[in-house]
Amino acid sequence: MKNHQYVFTINILCLLTLCFYSHNGFPQVFNADQYPPSVKWRQINTENFQVIYPSIFEAGAQRLANDLEILRERVSESLGVKPRKISIILQNQTVESNGNVQLAPRRSEFYTTPPQHSDFQDWLNNLAIHELRHVAQFDKLTGYLRAPFFEQLALAIYGANLPAWFFEGDAVLTETKLSLAGRGRLPSWEMPFRTNLLSGKKYSYQKDYLGSLKNITPGFYELGYFLTWQLEKAYGADILDSLITRIAKLPIRPYNFSSSLKKYTGYNTRQWHEKTREELTQRWEQQLIENAPEDYPVFPDKQAGKPASWLLPRRLADGRVMALHQDVHRVPAIVILDTAGRQDEVAKTGRQTDPHFSYASGKVVWDELRRDKRYGKRTYNVINLYDLEARSYRQLTRKSRYFSPALRPDAKQLIAVSVDEDNAISLVLLDTESGQRIARFPSPENIQLQTPAFDQTGTKVIVTGVSRQGAALIELDLPSGSYRMALPWQAQQIERPTYADNRIIFKAHYNGIDNLYALDTAANTIYQLTNARFGAFNPSVDTSSNRILFNNYQLDGYRISQVEPITSKYSDFKPLTQPNHTYTDNDTTYFEKWASKPYKGLKNIFNFHSLSVDNDNFDNLDDMKPGVYWLSDDLLNTTQLRLGYVYDGDIRSSEYLASVTYQRFFPKFSLEYLNRGQVGAARITSGGQEDVIGLRWRENTATLTMDIPFVFYQRNHVIASGFSTATSYTQRYNLNEPQFENRFIDRIQFPMHYQVYFNHSTRQSMLDLAPRWGQHLSITYRHFPFDNQVSGQLLSLRTAFYFPGLWRNHSLLARFNYQQRNGTYQMANDIPLVSGYDQLRPLPVDNTLLVSYRFPIAYPDWSIGPLAYIKRFKGGFFADFQNVRAGNAFQPRTFGIEFRSDMNLLRYYLPNFDIGIKLVYANEPNPRRRVFATYGIGYSY
Incomplete structure (x- = not known):
């Protein structure tokens, strides 16, 4: 029992301080970036929702408001709860497709741009079902904890009690039951x-749930879907309600979810995972027997090791194959494979919303994500072009919203999907030399369009269409600008159609497994081209042999296979072997026109929602200041207010604070007021003896800060730069020793602080410990230009240079830091110090040179009971130099080794912890300790 109490105490402390992130409908942690100030916001207030949206999105907001009211009861019915009113923010400035629900403050955010890879239903309808289920979960478990004091506590209890696989699996299950599609109906969803399981890889509960750096695992969305579906299947729809109800009655019960599951089913979470795994294995083995799949030769051959994929294969004229290579060791790149499997890199790619490229006549195009330099909530999708003959790269478009570009056979033009800020969808024809738009073809009835492709003549384009009716194949005739339905609406995930003479090749799942099919446009019949064991994707036609190249999914990633032209017809498609969910249509002929009005940010600045034990800065453990804080955040990430009280036990003194941050416009401004106690010491001489007297006083300090940050992407490079300046005014009072009044500086007037920085680094692969290349530079200057009582200057330079190590994923880091100070700043240190500095003899520091080499050791995927799950061990060497200058011996002041591990604690998916030990050798005469250890803990989301 004592052990349970100990673990639960760690559990609550961890969650109270670290779990205040959004539990999203799709895999993205909530961020506090801003929207551009040019957006004009409006709002619709229904009985149960406040829909906040850009004015250009009026039509979409009106329809969504009706859908939300219809869906609310259906989504929450099985949990026996009626969710309270919530604010829904429609985010149309980003090109990413996502969504989240959060508390503290209570709101949900819908990213309105539809994806290029999705299930076969309207994007916003799917998003609404999924996110509203999260709202129902929140209110079922913690609905009694509300603003203005307890929303953060509600979020902590939610995260502490419900594993991520449960609340996301339940949401996916709901989106599948209440829609025509849903990810639960997709073979590609369950495929990993x-x-x-069919390959005999039966991993532990923690590995399937928390993931792995060396193997492909299902992930908590997919795992959670099957675990919750099996619960409903075995115990009825009320089982989820019963679980959450019991947890809500006593939210501080140790191992609350697992014990509740045990009470109602007789299984704990680990046992339920094993039972579900065995049932799924039997079901999928039977499906495999029924389908009688073929095994196709795969290319390239790969030695056993970490996962790797070669996506979207295209045969070149010389017989080589072009593909998009994804590897845990490297960042994604477009490569060319020769017949022996050796590959040459064409170009590294930056972040993509979906993997994509197109090749024709010696040119390659692909789309990439870019972000606004200042406003992180605004992103773009641009088109890049690479000329293989000239070996030259160009960014073809800028600040565009173009997706899935496809080259015309002569490569003089390309076509892409365009999605405007009001979700107006069209195909656009662009000139590949200038990037200028030649023609625009609006989508019929604004159907969502995905992954277009030209025919051999360059006069027709085939594209996937998605709507509330399902997925279809739609053909555009370029000369006339007219669309026609090539394949009517299907309850199928149809992907990446391409032409092959008089046929259209596409991926679907008619037999319950993703395979390639051919639509004979003349006979209007469908042929099955592949019968893959796990899944076939991304077809392309080898015009020299008329063979079809495709991606053949394997245990460790996507390989390349090919199939001969098929002659036998296959049209007797078996029913899907997916779970049989009852579909309830939420569409309606009734459409209410809601009143709308402007949403004024200034009128909604004050939004107090939570009392917290910290100031809401969870980026670094060193920045946490335990106390009591009252938090206010407006719904559009514009203004933060903090009121707080902290008791400093080290000096037995109270601290009061108030701060406001306003970040709507280009500079970010923050103003903070502190009233706090301080301690110091002074030397006095009496009777020829020197004595030290302790001093105590209080002070009022007001600080004003301005930041101008820039962040932007350029292919596989990330660049951040900016400038900040700050000043303050301090008034001191209540000195405990009146004899020092005449020497006591009671006011510090407007010291100035300036910082300019520039950071550049390349993207990291999954296994990289640091960027392969990176340069970071920061210059800081402090002085007192407006104060006659205080003087002093401090100039500091901090640099960091990353280099590739001797082997893959190794990293060499060299940091040189310099400071020059005088006056009041004489004893201040504004640069990183050598390892173990506080254990060494105190010496003035002018500069430091810190060199470290880090490398991965092993990827064990070890579970230490329920306490920790270790994904990686890593090690390193370091040598730290101090006061490097001519005349000084060039030898490190300290050096040593470090051993660290990446892990998850207490079976929580986030945060990811980095915990380790550093053994330090003091390389100086007569140290207090020659060898000593320091310990460190960090975390990331």
Whole structure:
């Protein structure tokens, strides 16, 4: 029992301080970036929702408001709760497709741009079902904890009690039951899990749930879907309500979810995972027997090791194959493979919303994500072009919203999907030399369009269409600008159609497994081209042999296979072997026109929602200041207010604070007021003896800060730069020793602080410990230009240079830091110090040179009971130099080794912890300790 109490105490402390992130409908942690100030916001207030949206999105907001009211009861019915009113923010400035629900403050955010890879239903409808289920979960478990004091506590209890696989699996299950599609109906959704089980890879509960750096695992969305579906299947729809109800009655019960699951089913979470895994294995083995799949030769051959994929294969005229290579060791790149499997890199790619490229006549195009330099809530999708003959790269478009570009056979033009800020969808024809738009073809009835492709003549384009009716194949005739339906609406995930003479090749899942099919446009019949074991994707036609190249999914990633032209017809498609969910249509002929009005940010600045034990800065453990804080955040990430009280036990003194941050416009401004106690010491001489007297006083300090940050992407490079300046006014009072009044500086007037920085680094692969290349530079200057009582200057330079190590994923880091100070700043240190500095003899520091080499050791995927799950061990060497200058011996002041591990604690998916020990050798005469250890803990989301 004592051990349970100990673990639960760690559990609550961890969650209270670290779990205040959004539990999203799709895999993205909530961020506090801003929207551009040019957006004009409006709002619709229904009985149960406040829909906040850009004015250009009026039509979409009106329809969504009706859908939300219809969906609210259906989504929450099985949990026996009626969710309270919530604010829904429609985010149309980003090109990413996402969503989240959060508390503290209570709101949900819908990213309105539809994706290029999705299930076969309207994007916003799917998003609404999924996110509203999260709202129902929140209110079922912690609905009694509300603003203005307890929303953060509600979020902590939610995160502490419900594993991520449960609340996301339940949401996916709901989106599948209440829609025509949903990810639970997609073979591609289950494919990694199914492949593992059919290949004999039965991983532990923690590995399937928390993931791995060396193997492909299902992930908590997919795992959670099957675990919750099996619960409903075995115990009825009320089981989820019963679980959450019991947890809500006593939210501080140790191992609350697992014990509740045990009470109602007789299984704890680990046992339920094993039972579900065995049932799924039997089901999928039977499906495999029924389908009688073929095994196709795969290319390239790969030695056993970490996962790797070669996506979207295209045969070149010389017989080589071009593909998009994804590897845990490297960042994604477009490569060319020769017949022996050796590959040459064409170009590294930056972040993509979906993997994509197109090749024709010696040119390659692909789309990439870019972000606004200042406003992180605004992103773009641009088109890049690479000329293989000239070996030259160009960014073809800028600040565009173009997706899935496809080259015309002569490569003089390309076509892409365009999605405007009001979700107006069209195909656009662009000139590949200038990037200028030649023609625009609006989508019929604004159907969502995905992944276009030209025919051999360059006069027709085939594209996937998605709507509330399902997925279809739609053909555009370029000369006339007219669309026609090539394949009517299907309850199928149809992907990446391409032409092959008089046929259209596409991916679908008619037999319950993703395979390639051919639509004979003349006979209007469908042929099955592949019968893959796990899944076939991304077809392309080898015009020299008329063979079809495709991606053949394997245990460790996507390989390349090919199939001969098929002659036998296959049209007797078996029913899907997916779970049989009852679909309830939420569409309606009734459409209410809601009143709308402007949403004024200034009128909604004050939004107090939570009392907190910290100031809401969870980026670094060293920045945490335990106390009591009252938090206010407006719904559009513009203004933060903090009122707080902290008791400093080290000096037995209270601290009061108030701060406001306003970040709508280009500079960010923050103003903070502190009233706090301070301690110091003074030397006095009496009777020829020197004595030290302790001093105590209080002070009022007001600080004003301005930041101008820039962040932007350029292919596989990330650049951040900026400038900040700050000043303050301090008034001191209540000195405890009146004899020092005449020497006591009671006011510090407007010291100035300036910082300019520039950071550049390349993208990291999954296994990289640091960027392969990176340069970071920061210059800081402090002085007292407006104060006659205080003087002093401090100039500091901090640099960091990353280099690739001797082997893959190794990293060499060299940091040189310099400071020059005088006056009041004489004893201040504004640069990183040598390891173990506080254990060494105190010496003035002018500069430091810190060199470290880090490398991965092993990827064990070890579970230490429920306490920790270790994904990686890593080690390193370091040598730290101090006061490097001519005349000084060039030898480190300290050096040593470090051993660290990446892990998850207490079976929580986030945060990811980095915990380790550093053994330090003091390389100086007569140290207090020659060898000593320091310990460190960090975390990331």
